[in-house]
Amino acid sequence: xxxxxxxxxxxxxxxxxxxxTTDKAMPIFFLVCASVSVITTxxxxxxxxxxxxxxxQKVPFSDFFSTNLAPLSPEPHFGILPLINGTLLTSLIAMxxxxxLGLTAAMYLSEFASDKVRRVLKPMMELLAxxxxxxxxxxxxxxxTPLLMKIIPTLEAKNALxxxxxMGIMILPLVTSLSEDAMKSVPEAMRExxxxxxxxxxxxxxxxxxxxxxxxxxxxxVLAISRAIGETMIVTIASxxxxxFTFDITQSMQTxxxxxxxxxxxxxxxxxxxxxxxxxxxxxxxxxxxxxxxxAQYISKKFREEY
Amino acid sequence: xxxxxxxxxxxVYDVQGLNLWxxxxxxxxxxxxxxxxxxxxxxxxxxGCGKSTFIKTLNRMIENIPIxxxxxxILYHGKNIFxxxxxxxxxxTTVGMVFQKPNPFPKSIFENVVYGPKIHGIKDxxxxxxxxxxxxxxxxxxxEVKDRLHDxxxxxxxxQQQRLCIARCLAVQxxxxxxxxxxxxxxxxxxxxxxxxxxRLKSEYTIAxxxxxxxxxxxxxxxxxxxxxxxxxxxxxxxIIFSNPxxxxxxxxxxxxxx
Numbered sequence: 001x002x003x004x005x006x007x008x009x010x011x012x013x014x015x016x017x018x019x020x021t022t023d024k025a026m027p028i029f030f031l032v033c034a035s036v037s038v039i040t041t042x043x044x045x046x047x048x049x050x051x052x053x054x055x056x057q058k059v060p061f062s063d064f065f066s067t068n069l070a071p072l073s074p075e076p077h078f079g080i081l082p083l084i085n086g087t088l089l090t091s092l093i094a095m096x097x098x099x100x101l102g103l104t105a106a107m108y109l110s111e112f113a114s115d116k117v118r119r120v121l122k123p124m125m126e127l128l129a130x131x132x133x134x135x136x137x138x139x140x141x142x143x144x145t146p147l148l149m150k151i152i153p154t155l156e157a158k159n160a161l162x163x164x165x166x167m168g169i170m171i172l173p174l175v176t177s178l179s180e181d182a183m184k185s186v187p188e189a190m191r192e193x194x195x196x197x198x199x200x201x202x203x204x205x206x207x208x209x210x211x212x213x214x215x216x217x218x219x220x221x222v223l224a225i226s227r228a229i230g231e232t233m234i235v236t237i238a239s240x241x242x243x244x245f246t247f248d249i250t251q252s253m254q255t256x257x258x259x260x261x262x263x264x265x266x267x268x269x270x271x272x273x274x275x276x277x278x279x280x281x282x283x284x285x286x287x288x289x290x291x292x293x294x295x296a297q298y299i300s301k302k303f304r305e306e307y
Numbered sequence: 308x309x310x311x312x313x314x315x316x317x318x319v320y321d322v323q324g325l326n327l328w329x330x331x332x333x334x335x336x337x338x339x340x341x342x343x344x345x346x347x348x349x350x351x352x353x354x355g356c357g358k359s360t361f362i363k364t365l366n367r368m369i370e371n372i373p374i375x376x377x378x379x380x381i382l383y384h385g386k387n388i389f390x391x392x393x394x395x396x397x398x399x400t401t402v403g404m405v406f407q408k409p410n411p412f413p414k415s416i417f418e419n420v421v422y423g424p425k426i427h428g429i430k431d432x433x434x435x436x437x438x439x440x441x442x443x444x445x446x447x448x449x450x451e452v453k454d455r456l457h458d459x460x461x462x463x464x465x466x467q468q469q470r471l472c473i474a475r476c477l478a479v480q481x482x483x484x485x486x487x488x489x490x491x492x493x494x495x496x497x498x499x500x501x502x503x504x505x506x507r508l509k510s511e512y513t514i515a516x517x518x519x520x521x522x523x524x525x526x527x528x529x530x531x532x533x534x535x536x537x538x539x540x541x542x543x544x545x546x547i548i549f550s551n552p553x554x555x556x557x558x559x560x561x562x563x564x565x566x
Contacts, residue, residue: 005434007424008401008480014428015397 048286051279058273064280067245071263071274078277080284082245086253087288090164090235091228093249097168098224102175103217109176110183111205122177129173137237140166145238158240158252167234171224178223182216183209215300222296226289232257256285318343319483319513320365325379327360329372334360336537338379342483347505347514349528349545351521353560357537358517362485365515366402367395400427403476405486409468411460411475416443416452419460419471423479438478446474447504466497473504477512484508486516490523502527521561525549533557 056064059078066079105125109118145162149155155162186209194208210217232255240252241262254262263278320342327335334357342348342365350358363369365381367388380387388398400423411419420442421435429435439456443449448470452463460471469489476484486505490498505514505527518524524531524545531548533541533556541548541557552558 005437006480007429007438007478010429011400011424011427011479012397015394015400018428 045286048279048283051276052283055273055276055280058276059280069243069245071277076273078273078280079245080256080281082243083254083256083259083281084284085245085247086160086235086239086258087229087255087285089160089247089249089253090167090239090255091225093161093164094167094171094228094231095221095225097165098171098175098228099221101168102172102220102224103179105172105176106179106183106217107205107210110180111201111209125173125176128169129177131170133170133231133233134237136166136170137163137234140234140238152250155250156240156252158238158242160239160249160251160253163234163238164249166238167228167231170231170234171227174227175220175224178220179213179217182213182220185216186212215303218299218303219296222292222299226292226296229288229292230257230285232261236261256281256288260285319384320515321382321385323380323382325361325364325381326377327357327364327369328376330374334537335364338539340532340539340542342513342515343530344513345509345511346529347509347516347527349524349531350515350517350534351519351524351531351560352534352540354519356534358534359487361534362487362515362517363404365483365485366399366404368399368404370395400479401481402483402485403479403481405469405472405476405484405489407488408492409465409472411463411468411471413459413461415457416460416463416471417456420474420478422475427479442474442478443471445477445508446470447500447507448474464497466493466500469493469497469501470504473501473508477508481512483513483515486514488517488519491519498523521549533560535560 055078064078064080066077067081068077068079069082070077109122113121140162141158144166145155145157145159148159148162152161190208190212191204194204199207235255236258239255239258241254241258242252244251244253246253259281260278263274269275318341320340322338322340322342325335325338326333338361350362352358360369364377365383365388369375369377377389381389383398383402386393412422414422417439420439421429424435424438429438440449440453443452448467451467452458452471455462460468463471469492473484473489490501493501502523505516508514509529516524516528528545530543531545532539533548533552533554535556541552541554543553548557549561552561
């Protein structure tokens with residue numbers, strides 16, 4: 001059939017009329033939008049650095065990297081090591097809970113669960129992620145701590161163990177769903193390759209799926225630990241504010257975030273050394289999460305199996 | 308049958324000294340070749356010989372890979388397509404492309420066909436319907452889909468999807484159709500239909516087709532170009548290439564001694 005309309009002529013004509021400016025201008029607009037988050041980050045870093053710099057003009061590094069933390073005493077000391085210790089201990093406890101539970105849950109959901117089970121389990125698990133952290137803090141203080149006291153009688157009312165465990169529960173959905181996504185995206189053909197050689201489902205999961213998905217799984221761990229390090233409410237409520245440098249997780253200890261909460265809620269007047277110490281601690285916290293994010297990126301590049 | 312004497316009106320493409328690099332790896336080496344109007348030109352060669360690269364250079368699709376560099380000229384109707392004044396989008400409306408795997412949009416059959424005319428400013432419903440019908444008829448798909456034009460294109464079989472992609476390409480009334488192994492994902496019956504279609508289309512269009520199947524090249528093409536390691540080894544009438552190749556390497560490939 002003969003074409004009645006000369007499409008070619010119309011297109012040619014339209015191209016002659018079409019302006020190139022929109023095509024050129026839009027990417028610039030997109031770039032501006034994309035810059036917003038970058039500029040914000042730069043702003044935050046600048047604030048942290050300038051005020052932290054003021055802090056270090058008043059307090060020597062040797063005092064900052066010491067175990068002596070007594071910001072309110074007549075002769076104040078600003079050793080950050082007790083805070084770093086508190087942060088790392090609670091985060092490690094959280095990871096000890098979240099990694100094994102999250103990974104096994106992810107294996108189950110991705111490889112073993114039937115569609116029906118998954119459809120029920122997954123949303124329920126994701127519900128955990130929606131619980132406000134203050135509720136978790138309360139849960140740690142008024143439920144988990146008393147429970148733990150029955151097992152460990154020497155446990156203090158405020159301690160590192162209970163908020164650690166609860167933080168682990170909090171980051172569990174993150175680990176599970178990111179790891180599950182990583183496993184799900186392993187192509188079916190790779191599984192078939194192993195099944196074709198007589199592997200059992202467990203062997204396929206452990207020896208094919210997990211190695212193939214390892215970069216995503218590791219990245220989920222690192223993201224989870226950086227959430228735990230930045231977590232504030234749970235540790236403020238359930239871990240107390242003792243500025244001890246101790247490895248005894250049954251005792252009360254303060255985290256970096258807990259310290260910032262304590263001092264921003266009124267104890268430090270603007271312009272005092274204590275006030276500037278907040279920025280120094282904030283800077284440390286920022287560096288911690290930055291390093292963790294870099295590690296996550298490095299891991300997902302290094303361990304990536306190309307498929 | 309193809310004419311052997313080539314005058315300047317009869318060829319669409321005149322490739323002159325084309326080199327192409329992926330980063331520092333040279334993928335095409337000094338290609339010189341003319342593509343004749345209203346003929347089917349088959350491009351054959353073993354995997355990695357540069358045949359897909361070559362065909363994608365003809366509508367500058369290859370430039371979507373950032374590390375690609377080219378030198379030399381490709382004259383399309385006498386004008387170098389690498390010239391600054393050429394609008395690559397406009398070039399691609401006159402040089403259509405059909406890909407290895409059918410790639411319809413996740414839209415209705417109708418929307419797929421009129422996608423090109425629509426983005427180029429044709430809005431009239433009746434005109435679009437007319438374009439849809441002619442294009443589908445040209446692609447030998449009309450009778451199969453005319454009652455379900457508004458169904459999703461993914462409901463079609465693979466062969467139908469590929470013919471839909473050809474119809475989509477025809478809808479903007481191109482001058483040249485580039486096909487990059489268009490039947491490699493299809494079964495023999497669907498392949499036969501596409502080949503039949505190519506045979507009919509060449510009266511109106513110039514077609515360049517990359518194929519892995521030498522039988523296919525033999526069945527549908529007027530001319531055949533044999534590529535090897537980024538070089539154009541031999542380019543001649545298909546019958547000559549298959550019956551009496553001049554180059555030993557062409558003969559070896561065609562008789563299946565390597566490749």
